Structure formats: C-alpha cells, structure tokens
Amino acid sequence: MQGVRLGGYAVVLALAAGSVAVGAGQDVAPSPGSADRPSYVGFYVGQSAQNRLVHIVSRWSASRQESYLVGLVYGTRVARWGALDWEVEGQLARHTGMQRHGEVNGVLVARWTRFPWDRWLDTRAAFGEGLSWATQEPRIEPRGDKDDDEDSAQLLNYLLLEIEGKPPGRDWSGFVRIHHRSGVFGLFSGVRGGSNFVGAGVRRYFRPCRAQKPPV
Numbered sequence: 001m002q003g004v005r006l007g008g009y010a011v012v013l014a015l016a017a018g019s020v021a022v023g024a025g026q027d028v029a030p031s032p033g034s035a036d037r038p039s040y041v042g043f044y045v046g047q048s049a050q051n052r053l054v055h056i057v058s059r060w061s062a063s064r065q066e067s068y069l070v071g072l073v074y075g076t077r078v079a080r081w082g083a084l085d086w087e088v089e090g091q092l093a094r095h096t097g098m099q100r101h102g103e104v105n106g107v108l109v110a111r112w113t114r115f116p117w118d119r120w121l122d123t124r125a126a127f128g129e130g131l132s133w134a135t136q137e138p139r140i141e142p143r144g145d146k147d148d149d150e151d152s153a154q155l156l157n158y159l160l161l162e163i164e165g166k167p168p169g170r171d172w173s174g175f176v177r178i179h180h181r182s183g184v185f186g187l188f189s190g191v192r193g194g195s196n197f198v199g200a201g202v203r204r205y206f207r208p209c210r211a212q213k214p215p216v
Contacts, residue, residue: 038077044201045070046179048098048140053180053196057161067098067140069179069197075109083114089128093179095138102135103181105158122173124164132158132181141181141193153189156181164203173203 048067049056075089091105107130115123134154141152159180166173177199183191 040073040075040203040205042073042075042175042201042203043071044073044175044177044199046177046197046199049196049198051196053159053178053182053194056178056196056198065098065140067195067197068096069093069103069199070096071179071199071201073203083112085109085111085113087111089130099139101138103132105132106130107158107160109160119168122166122168122170126160126162126164128158128160128162130158132156134181138181138195141191141195151191152193153183153191156188156191156194157184171205173205174200175203176200 046069048065048069050063050065071091071093073089073091075087077085077087079086087109089105089107089109091103091107093103093105095101095103107128109126109128111124111126113124117123132155134152134156137152137154139152141156159178159182161178161180162175164173164175179197179199180194182194183189186192
C-alpha cells in the first residue's frame with residue numbers, strides 16, 4: 001500500500017504542478033515539442049525505492065527508504081523525427097538521508113510528443129540513457145544478498161523514465177520520473193547493484209531568441 005500511495009502522490013503532484021500555468025494567458029500556443037521551444041530547465045525531488053526497476057515499472061509500486069535526492073536539469077532538443085524529439089540533458093543532484101553526496105549525469109533523451117488527448121492535456125513520455133558520476137560511492141547501491149563484499153562505483157550507467165503533463169500552450173509542465181543508476185549486470189566495474197528514485201518535478205520551456213530584421 002505504501003508503494004501505491006507513493007505512485008499516487010507523485011502523479012497528483014506532477015499534474016498539479018503542470019496546471020499552475022493555466023492562468024498565465026488565454027491564447028493557446030504550440031506544444032513545447034514544437035520548433036519554437038527547444039530548451040528547458042527543471043527541478044525535481046525523489047525518494048529511494050528498494051524495488052528493482054522492472055518491478056516499479058510493471059507493478060507501479062515501491063517500498064520506500066529514507067534516502068532522498070533533489071535535482072536540477074537543463075536540456076535542449078538536438079533532433080526531431082516526426083513526433084519523436086531527441087534531446088541532451090544535464091543533471092546536478094544532491095543526496096540526503098541515508099547517503100550524502102553529489103551526482104552529475106549526462107543523458108540522451110528520446111521524448112514522444114504526440115498523444116490523442118493533447119488538446120486537453122499536453123502529454124509526453126520520455127526514455128533517457130547516459131552516464132552518472134557520484135562524488136563518492138553511494139551507500140545504498142550494493143546488493144548484499146548477492147555478494148556481501150560487493151561495492152558500488154562512482155561511475156555507473158544512468159537511465160530515466162518520465163511522464164510529463166501540462167495545459168496546452170503553456171511554458172510550465174509537471175512530470176513524474178524514475179531516476180535509475182546501475183552497473184548493468186556487472187558491465188560497469190563489476191557492479192551488479194543499483195538504485196532507483198521515484199520523484200516528481202516541474203519544468204520551464206524557453207523559446208529561442210529570434211533575430212529581428214532592421215526596419216527598411
């Protein structure tokens with residue numbers, strides 16, 4: 001039940017954060033995936049889940065533990081294939097609770113921008129893959145049930161899964177995200193453990209500056 005409540009709270013927070021932009025104006029602009037909004041900044045918070053990633057995704061449940069993170073992100077679109085945006089995202093995160101260290105991540109993100117209900121709720125789904133570097137070896141990542149002597153490593157694989165929602169035409173959105181670090185079954189330094197954080201945040205899109213023609 002705790003896992004169900006965790007997922008429910010995250011969804012409510014994300015949708016509420018996205019809806020704060022409703023009163024920002026009356027005109028409906030193109031969705032943030034359109035050509036005039038290629039960059040964004042964001043902020044999110046998360047709590048560690050002891051479950052494996054596949055169980056969080058398939059069952060949408062998580063057993064929480066007292067480890068938290070706060071993250072700042074900056075991203076920009078680098079390519080577009082139809083409704084699929086390709087972005088690069090940089091992240092800075094700070095961990096508190098059971099572990100206290102910093103984290104720097106670089107991610108390539110594929111973001112699907114088209115859903116049938118976008119006229120009512122502009123929705124996007126994203127998958128990201130990259131690298132994660134921690135300022136020290138994270139305490140919660142080793143899996144003691146596999147190997148009591150196992151350690152984590154500062155450099156590991158990073159993966160994100162995200163659902164985003166916002167009122168159509170607004171610059172602000174809310175999202176829920178899974179923040180995942182792992183050794184990919186031993187590919188990184190022999191590490192077989194990892195960590196998952198389930199969280200929610202807000203994002204602000206920016207239009208690029210356009211050069212104006214001088215008056216004739």
